[in-house]
Amino acid sequence: MEIAFHGAAQTVTGSKHLITLPDNTRVLLDCGMFQGLGADTHLLNRHFGFSIQELDYIILSHAHIDHSGLIPRIVKEGFRGKIYCTEATYDLCKIMLMDSAFIQEADVRFVNKRKIKQGKDLLKPIYNQKDAELSLNFFFPIPYNKPHKIGKNTEFIFTNNGHILGSAAITLSMQDGSNKKVITYTSDIGRYDSTLMKNPESFPQSDVIICESTYGNRLHDDQQHAEQILLDTVIHTCINKKGKLIIPSFSLGRTQEIVFILNKLQLHGLLPKIPIYVDSPLSADATEVMRKHLQLLNEDVQEFIESRPDPFGFSGLRYITEKTDSQALNQSNKPCIIISASGMAEAGRVKHHIMHSITNEKNTILIVGYAEPNSLAGKLRSREKEVNIFGEPFQVKADIIIVDSYSAHADYLEIERYLKCQCANKINAFFLVHGNKEVQEDFKKFLQEKGFKNIHIPTQHSVYPI
Numbered sequence: 200m201e202i203a204f205h206g207a208a209q210t211v212t213g214s215k216h217l218i219t220l221p222d223n224t225r226v227l228l229d230c231g232m233f234q235g236l237g238a239d240t241h242l243l244n245r246h247f248g249f250s251i252q253e254l255d256y257i258i259l260s261h262a263h264i265d266h267s268g269l270i271p272r273i274v275k276e277g278f279r280g281k282i283y284c285t286e287a288t289y290d291l292c293k294i295m296l297m298d299s300a301f302i303q304e305a306d307v308r309f310v311n312k313r314k315i316k317q318g319k320d321l322l323k324p325i326y327n328q329k330d331a332e333l334s335l336n337f338f339f340p341i342p343y344n345k346p347h348k349i350g351k352n353t354e355f356i357f358t359n360n361g362h363i364l365g366s367a368a369i370t371l372s373m374q375d376g377s378n379k380k381v382i383t384y385t386s387d388i389g390r391y392d393s394t395l396m397k398n399p400e401s402f403p404q405s406d407v408i409i410c411e412s413t414y415g416n417r418l419h420d421d422q423q424h425a426e427q428i429l430l431d432t433v434i435h436t437c438i439n440k441k442g443k444l445i446i447p448s449f450s451l452g453r454t455q456e457i458v459f460i461l462n463k464l465q466l467h468g469l470l471p472k473i474p475i476y477v478d479s480p481l482s483a484d485a486t487e488v489m490r491k492h493l494q495l496l497n498e499d500v501q502e503f504i505e506s507r508p509d510p511f512g513f514s515g516l517r518y519i520t521e522k523t524d525s526q527a528l529n530q531s532n533k534p535c536i537i538i539s540a541s542g543m544a545e546a547g548r549v550k551h552h553i554m555h556s557i558t559n560e561k562n563t564i565l566i567v568g569y570a571e572p573n574s575l576a577g578k579l580r581s582r583e584k585e586v587n588i589f590g591e592p593f594q595v596k597a598d599i600i601i602v603d604s605y606s607a608h609a610d611y612l613e614i615e616r617y618l619k620c621q622c623a624n625k626i627n628a629f630f631l632v633h634g635n636k637e638v639q640e641d642f643k644k645f646l647q648e649k650g651f652k653n654i655h656i657p658t659q660h661s662v663y664p665i
């Protein structure tokens with residue numbers, strides 16, 4: 200029996216962990232896309248590093264593209280086994296994978312325009328919308344906390360890990376003769392007392408743990424603090440300065456969190472009467488999926504919907520899907536809040552909103568989370584005075600406000616709290632994935648101090664007997 204790491208090994212994208220069971224059944228935990236690794240990204244997303252023909256199952260922890268994004272590709276290359284996930288993850292994948300395919304096609308079209316002029320060979324997308332649609336036929340949703348048998352002597356169970364809607368830790372239990380072995384893959388672990396999600400649940404005692412480590416050396420700000428900053432920023436921008444507040448935001452999770460906070464503020468009579476727009480077709484679709492699965496959200500939301508049945512809709516809020524309506528927002532100078540994708544402001548409609556508002560000091564751009572340093576949101580985070588948008592330089596005159604408490608990932612003390620359901624002595628091997636090397640080294644030391652042993656930081660394509 201062995202485990203091989205084919206992604207998210209000393210990096211934070213491309214999650215793919217291949218387990219070979221004693222009867223040679225091969226199970227892939229997640230099938231994520233690599234993102235933002237420069238020239239390597241292209242190759243990494245085309246060469247899996249293992250035989251797809253010998254793969255039997257995929258078990259998917261959640262719908263984020265860095266965990267699910269290569270499913271259409273693996274199916275395109277011949278995978279025909281079952282893909283297990285929760286019902287909500289399946290619903291989200293239907294929109295996320297189609298959107299990802301659309302982006303792949305658009306990106307390649309853009310690059311090929313230049314290649315045609317240069318007389319160079321044309322690129323093909325990693326997959327297209329037809330491939331994404333085909334891959335959805337192989338999904339097989341399973342409820343949380345209900346063991347499901349795969350192969351002869353193995354079963355797995357999903358437990359809620361509080362990261363995003365539908366997300367789960369995966370625990371595999373195998374009987375090998377008289378030996379029982381239990382492996383848990385935590386995947387991305389959520390936060391405690393989050394705005395929308397339930398707290399992460401405990402999972403069965405395991406012999407082997409594969410654990411995320413994104414914030415293995417960082418602590419987040421308090422989330423109450425984030426609500427106050429949001430309200431202060433709205434008043435400062437839309438009432439005092441009479442300007443526009445632009446919030447670049449991820450379509451899934453972050454957008455609904457902000458909308459829910461605004462909804463609560465309005466219910467409590469704290470929010471001034473100004474128009475609010477969620478300008479992103481993907482955000483509108485993701486919100487629909489959240490509405491379908493409200494029972495998966497936390498007690499705060501359950502309590503809230505007793506007085507207002509829709510946590511993601513209220514008077515003054517409008518979801519914009521049509522491009523022309525989005526463009527009309529750029530022409531208006533009236534105070535308003537625009538929440539738009541993408542979160543890093545590298546693509547999508549938010550880039551246009553920033554371009555039209557950045558040179559006016561009346562406006563504010565609120566950055567609500569981590570952004571790659573080279574992305575537009577990353578440059579605004581590092582307070583550059585001038586930024587390039589669509590190849591043109593723009594002076595940064597608008598206020599830039601940064602809030603760091605909206606993360607969907609646990610910090611290191613929250614991961615420790617999550618691991619308290621385990622007896623550290625009973626764990627034979629502990630693998631750290633989904634983190635950068637220096638952070639993982641810090642987190643390894645922290646875990647050792649807490650009594651965990653045999654902690655490994657795997658490299659790409661490394662294989663360990665278990």
Ligand SMILES: [Zn+2]
Pocket residue numbers: 261263266362387
């Ligand atoms: Zn995630």
